[in-house]
Amino acid sequence: MAVSIRQAAAVTPARRQLLWQEMEFYAFIHFTVNTFTDREWGLGDESPEIFNPSELDASQWVAACQAAGMKGLILTCKHHDGFCLWPSKYTEHTVKNSPWRDGQGDLVREVAEACRKAGLKFGIYVSPWDRHEPNYGDSPAYNAYFVNQLRELLTNYGDIFCVWFDGACGEGPNGKRQVYDWEAYYSVIRECQPDAVISVCGPDVRWCGNEAGHTRSAEWSVVPASMRDNEKIQENSQKADDGEFAKRVGSHDDDLGSREVLARVDEVVWYPSEVNTSIRPGWFYHESEDDKVKTLDVLVDLYERTVGGNASFLLNLPPDKRGLIHENDVRTLRELGQRLAATYRNDLAAGAEVQASDTKDDNHRADHVTDGTADTYWCPPEGVEQAELTIDFGREAHLDRVVLMENIREGQRVERFRLECMVGDDWKTIYEGRVIGYKHICRFDRVTAKRIRLVIDESRWYPTLQAFEVYDSGNE
Template identity: 75%
Template sequence: MAVSVREAAGVSPSPRQLAWQELEFYGFIHFTVNTFTDREWGLGDESPAIFDPSELDAAQWVQACVSSGMKGLILTCKHHDGFCLWPSAYTEHSVRSSPWRDGQGDLVREVADACREAGLKFGIYVSPWDRHEPSYGDSPAYNAFFLNQLRELLTGYGELFCVWFDGACGEGPNGKRQVYDWDAYYGLIRELQPNAVISVCGPDVRWCGNEAGQTRTSEWSVVPATMRDNEKIQESSQKVDDGAFAKRVGSQDEDLGSRAVLAEAEEAVWYPAEVNTSIRPGWFYHASEDDAVKSSEELMDLYERIVGGNSTFLLNLPPDKRGLLHENDVAGMKALGDRIRSTYGKDLAIGAEVLASCARDAAHGGDRLTDGDRLTFWQAPEGVEQAELVIELGAERRFDRVVLAEHIREGQRIERFRLEAQDAGGGWISLYEGTVIGYKKICRFEETTAKRLRLILSESRWSPTLSGFEVYRSRQ
């Protein structure tokens, strides 16, 4: 049974998904024994003795995140090698067996405390694949082991905003492939951390489909429900041509939520995208990449395309063997933050008069777009799917960015729009044409001078909403 346009318009985020979306930009820390072996994936046979960062300073990591404008940080508490950055009671393969802090350290606690001291949200990455644990591959035994470790992380470090899983799954020592008990993992997280989103291999946040920072022209948050299982499907089962799999929308597909896609779906869910990439070519630190750190221009382009493309931006920062972020990475983060603050520091449309071709009622008039309050919003009447809004800036302004925002508490509804500026002769010139808006759309174009803008919503679902229309100039 197809998902109707009306049904799709009614799908909206949960409170935890909404809080996560509002973070917009947050960091990933990849740090473990791989940092000391110069590998990306450990084998599980690494000696804990090699883990001995000489100058580790979690506050330095956090300060770099703050300088860039990030609002949260996710730590790789256990990667595929199985080495735990906390003193787990269920294995000796952890910081407790390392010389770092004389075996008394707990890196998860240090990072969690540093985040809270600086006002950042804290999240955890924990790999279900464990190449060290002997019980891996004995599915019931390992699932019990993993749940015990997960419970330690969920109860020992305060409130978490995210639990981040990937689907890596190899054979265990017995030659058998581990079958993860995802439902049990999810149930424990919901019980102990009900406000945390479960990401990638989880029901709350989906993988964008690549690790290169690539973004879609149209990023839908409302997608077929089958997408929630994409990253959990093992490679062997993906090759089975059972008919249903042939209709499955893949994470790498360009079109995830158009009317055509939903016409083939039985159910639609709110499953928004996170785009993850690294500030360097690798995920863990390699000295050979010290001169390959992304420039502030590259990072700014990523930020505007990702956060301004209805996704969140998860940027990886790998500490070095000292336990510090390299100077080049720190400088890049500060330069990015300066650019973001400079570009988006002054909204030229605050208080601007907005003339709307229609509105649901007086409480949802056009003036709600420019009042600076994301909780207020304009909305078209029920069933009206096209509208025009004219924004009077009051005086001629120079600008090259317009930021649009739907009131996603009511769903994601806008399918196509056009942004125009009025020229000196009273005619309208096109600045930008786009498709979806969602939580945030950053429209970038050549610098323009105008005192009147027009937004034309040419296609939408049922009754479109907008909670924000902001105007900026990137060159101050």
């Protein structure tokens, strides 16, 4: 049975998903024995003796993140090699058997405390695949081991905003393939950290489908429920000739939530997108990539396409063998923060006159879209699917960016819209878009106008708008 438009419009995010979405931009930190072997994937046979960063300073990582405008950090506490950056009592393959801090160190604690001190949120990446642990492949035994390690991380390091799982599932040292007990993993996370989102191989945050920073022109947060299983590798293959496999919507598909998709599925969920990519070609540090840091213009474009495309932006920053984020990366991150702050500093719509073609009531007035608060919003009466909002600056203004935000507490509703400016006596279309969602950054050639109009051509049941901001990126 197809999902109706009203049913899709009624799907809303959980509190943890709202808190996560509002972060917008945060860091991945890939750091482990691979940093010292110059590899991307460790084999699991690396000696803890090689882990010995000479100048490790978690506060330097946090400062680099803050300079870029990030609001959180996710640390790779255990990658596929199985080496633990905390002194886990369930294995000897940890920092406690390394020379770093004379075996008394706990990198997870240092990073968590540095984040807390600076006001950044802290998250953890834990690989289910463990190429060191002998029990891997003995599914019941390893699942118990992994849950124990999860519980250590979830109970000893304060609040955690995200638990990030990938679906890597290779053979273990015994030649057996592990069957992950995802539900047991989720259960302990919900028990210990109820506000943490579970990302990628989890029910809260969806992988965008690539690691190169590519984004969709229309990114839906309301998608088929089956997508929650897409990254669980063992579930990707067809199991039965029952017609259901053909209905599956893949993470790489361009259209995940249009009316055409709704017509062929029977359940949808709130499952928003995260775009993850690295500031360098690799995920771990390699000296040969010191001159291959993404440029400022590339990073600005990535930010505006991801955060401005109804997704979040997870940018990887790999510390070097010293335990520091390299100077080239730090410089570019600082420039990124400065550029974004300058571009989005002066909202030309703040305090401007706003008129709407239709308004539900006085609690949902048109001027709520320019009041700068997240607690108010505009909407027309229920059932009104097309509407217009016009902003009058009261003077001629230069502009090339518009930021639109739906009130996603009421769902994701806008399907097609356009922006128009008054040129002479005529309205000229300067931008056309398909969805808004949490945030949509509209970029267009610089224009000069006294008035700008948002025309919502299609929506689900009725649209909402929390913010209508206007900027001039050339006015830095």
